[in-house]
Amino acid sequence: MAHISIFVGSVNGGAERLSDDIAKTIEQVGHTAVVITEASLDDIKNASHILIVTSTTGQGDVPSNLAGLYFAMNSTSPMLTGKPFGVIAMGDRCYGETFCGAGRSFDELLRDLQAKPVGNRLEIDASENFEPWPVTEPWLKLWLTKLPE
Ligand SMILES: Cc1cc2nc3c(=O)[nH]c(=O)nc-3n(C[C@H](O)[C@H](O)[C@H](O)COP(=O)(O)O)c2cc1C
Numbered sequence: 001m002a003h004i005s006i007f008v009g010s011v012n013g014g015a016e017r018l019s020d021d022i023a024k025t026i027e028q029v030g031h032t033a034v035v036i037t038e039a040s041l042d043d044i045k046n047a048s049h050i051l052i053v054t055s056t057t058g059q060g061d062v063p064s065n066l067a068g069l070y071f072a073m074n075s076t077s078p079m080l081t082g083k084p085f086g087v088i089a090m091g092d093r094c095y096g097e098t099f100c101g102a103g104r105s106f107d108e109l110l111r112d113l114q115a116k117p118v119g120n121r122l123e124i125d126a127s128e129n130f131e132p133w134p135v136t137e138p139w140l141k142l143w144l145t146k147l148p149e
Contacts, residue, residue, distance in 0.1 A: 002147055004033045005047035009054030009066030009102055015090050018132050019053045025140055039069040045078050049147060050085035052106045060101025073109055080115040086143050087121040094127050119143050
């Protein structure tokens with residue numbers, strides 16, 4: 001059984017609602033999950049399994065409720081060696097080059113801090129997938145099978 005910390009970045013609540021569905025599914029398959037909407041550096045340092053679920057705001061920016069964690073990680077570089085993580089990035093292709101920028105930035109930063117990517121980042125395009133759950137569910141189920149205990 002794994003305990004998964006879900007770090008949420010959301011402006012209008014979409015990523016937060018998705019995180020609640022994700023947590024329920026994680027628990028249905030026998031793991032535990034906590035959804036963190038105002039994360040501190042200690043939350044990520046103490047997490048055993050990390051799942052980032054973030055939308056993108058501005059021009060490729062991390063939503064303000066998750067930006068503090070991003071900047072703290074970027075400036076203090078805590079080593080997260082071997083910690084398994086996944087990234088679900090929500091965005092909209094209409095924004096062009098900044099598509100899913102927040103999720104991409106987190107993915108890159110976690111790799112720099114030596115955390116261990118499990119599977120590939122999921123990128124959800126709001127212009128194509130009005131409802132994020134149908135694309136998230138199969139990704140999540142596969143991700144959970146790859147997750148080390
Ligand atoms: C002001 C604003 C700026 C946005 N900027 C981007 C962007 O740069 N890149 C992107 O992929 N999506 C961008 N989006 C789209 C959102 O990330 C997308 O709609 C997401 O599903 C919203 O999730 P939320 O409800 O959790 O905030 C932007 C949306 C808004 C309203």
